[in-house]
Amino acid sequence: MPVDDLAPTDFHELTEALKYCVLIHDARTFDILWANRAACDVLGWTVDELKPLKAPDMSKNARQYSRELGHRWLGHAVEHGISATEWCYRSKNGEEILTEAIAIRVELAARTAVMVQFRDIAEEKAVRRDLSRTENRLHAFLGGLAEGIVVLDDANRVVFASEAASRELGGDLDGADFTAYCCDGLVPEREGRYRFAAPGGTPRWYAATCQRIDIESDLRGRMLLFYDITDRVRAEERHRRDTQHLDHLARYNAMGDMAMAIAHEVSQPLAAAYNFVEGARGRIGTGTGTGTGTGTGDEAVAWGLDNAVRQIERARRILGSLRGYVGRLEQSEQLTDLNTIVRDCAYFVELRAQEHAVAVEFDLAADPLPVLCENVLIGQVVMNLAFNAVDEMARWPQAERRVRIDTRRGDDGRPELAVRDQGHGPPTDERIFEGVFTSKENGSGIGLALSHRIVTRHGGTIGVHANEPRGAVFWFALPTAPTRAEAGST
Known part of the structure; x- marks a missing residue:
């Protein structure tokens, strides 16, 4: 039906049916001319009762709702066509009604009027206050949390970051690629421990939990909580x-006990073997053996027996030193030359090197390097370091297999020995002398630990x-020691 077909009474009925409250004021005097049914119901007055009322009669008794301010608000609408404000009306029974009010200038046929539309916003204001209070509390809680919270989209970009997260990782995280903060390369997708840091920063360890969230299409993605x-x-x-370290010490102590037992048990068979070899050598020399006793064969056998004697003698000395070392070190120390110890070990080092086709070069100091030590134990350190170098070079092409052993007096005057290889370089593990490091497939790591123990016990x-x-x-x-001549002069 066209609007022109509506009767004046129809417009009246439509206005009366509005749920929005409407008051009509005179644009010059601001007196109330008319009110719709919704306004009368809310304020509790009839139209005739409203007409003589002034601002103090129907507004809250507060300065911001004074008559002067009310006229200024309506006057602004008259001058500019529209004006909005928050106004608190007072009903006939004294109830105060907080409203959102809009004043609009309307040119009527008889006069200019101001139409005020208002609605009760008390509940809405209460909800807003509650939301604001809740938001402030959440803000305070999240700001005080030690845990950081970030929400990532499917491309691992940060769509939300708490203050704690920004504090922990530094900078503005919003929109950042979180992959750049993950020091181990992978963005967490499950609960666990991870290392995070801002690009260029120092990594720190965090415990993180992950879950998917979807908050009313407002915040969607993978949420990480970490601390x-x-x-x-x-x-x-x-x-x-x-x-x-305690496990190593326990093994080390057990090895000491076993070493004492082995030294005791093995010394007798070694002594017997030594006697048998010496007897065999004597028989070859006198021709009393079952063989011919002459010729090149006897010389080869004698050579083998001589080397066997050297090995047995070496074993006997090691066992004797072992008993002294496990007992009291001071009782077995003696004044000797570090160069002499190296020369004693050279035979055994060269045997090991020949097995792997490794060339060994000895560069010993021209002058004596007197030390006060247990020479067999220090010799064991020399062989441990030399054997390790030989084993390392055995992995390289034969033309590159070279090891150098040299001695000298250091800048601080102490006798020094160095074993140089051309392998992969020094280990990166700082605990190589603690008995927990080995690069050998079947190694135990005890050799370097034992060498460290021997050297440090010697000061x-x-x-x-x-x-x-x-x-x-x-x-x-x-530590350097005086020569025998110097010791005798003192």
Whole structure:
């Protein structure tokens, strides 16, 4: 039906049916001319009762709802066509009604009027206050949390980051690619421990949990909640190392007990073997054996027996030194020359090198290097370092298999020995002398630990550094000792 077909009474009925409250004011005096049914119901007055009322009669008794301010608001609508404000009306029974009010200038046929439309917003304001209070609380809670929260989209970009997350990782995380903050390369997708850091920052350990969220199409993605556990991880690592060290000490002590038992049990068979070999040598020399007793064959047998005697004698000396070492070190120390110890070991080092076709070069100091030590134990350190270098070079092409052993007096005056190879270089593990490191397939890591123990008990120092242009240098230095002549003069 066309609008022109509506009767004036129809417009009246439509206006009366509105749920929005309407008041009509005179644009000059601001007196009330008319009110619709919704306004009368809310305010509790009839139209005739409203007409003589003024602002103080139907507004809250507060300065912001004074008559002057009310006229200024309506006057602004008259001048500019429209004006909005928040106005608190007071009903006939004294109830205060907070409203959102809009004043609009309307040019009627008889006069200019101001139509005020208003609606009750008390509940809406209460909801807003509750939401604001809840938001402030959440803001305070999230700001005070030690845990960081980030929400990532499917491309691992940050669509939300809490203050704690920004504090932990630094900078503005919004829109950032979170992959750049994951030090281990993968963005967490399950609960676990991860290392995070801002690009270029120092990584720290975090415990993280993950879950998918979808908040009314407003915030959707993978939420990560994480908190710093670096101190805990470091403490666990220290505990693990301490446990390994205690295990090593337990093995080391057990080895001491076993060494004493082995030294006791093996010394007698070695002595008997030595006697048998000496007897066999004597028989070859006198021709009383079952063979011919002459010729090249006897010389070869004699050569073999001589070397067997040297090996047995070496074993006997090691066992004797072992008993002294496990007991009291001071009782078995003696004044000797470090060069002499190296020369005694050269035979056994060269035997090991020949097995792997490794060339060994000895460069010993021209002057004596007097040390006060248990020479067999220090000799064992020399052979441990030399054997390790030979085994390392055995992995390389034969033309490159070279090991150098040299002695000298260091800058601090202490006698030093260095074993240089041209292999892969010094190990990166800082605990190579703690009995937990080995690069050999069937190694135990005890050799370097035992060498460290022997050298430090002698008051010396042992270490490793890179060789130039390639390889590693294992070295040790012992306290210098006076020569026999100097000792005698004192």
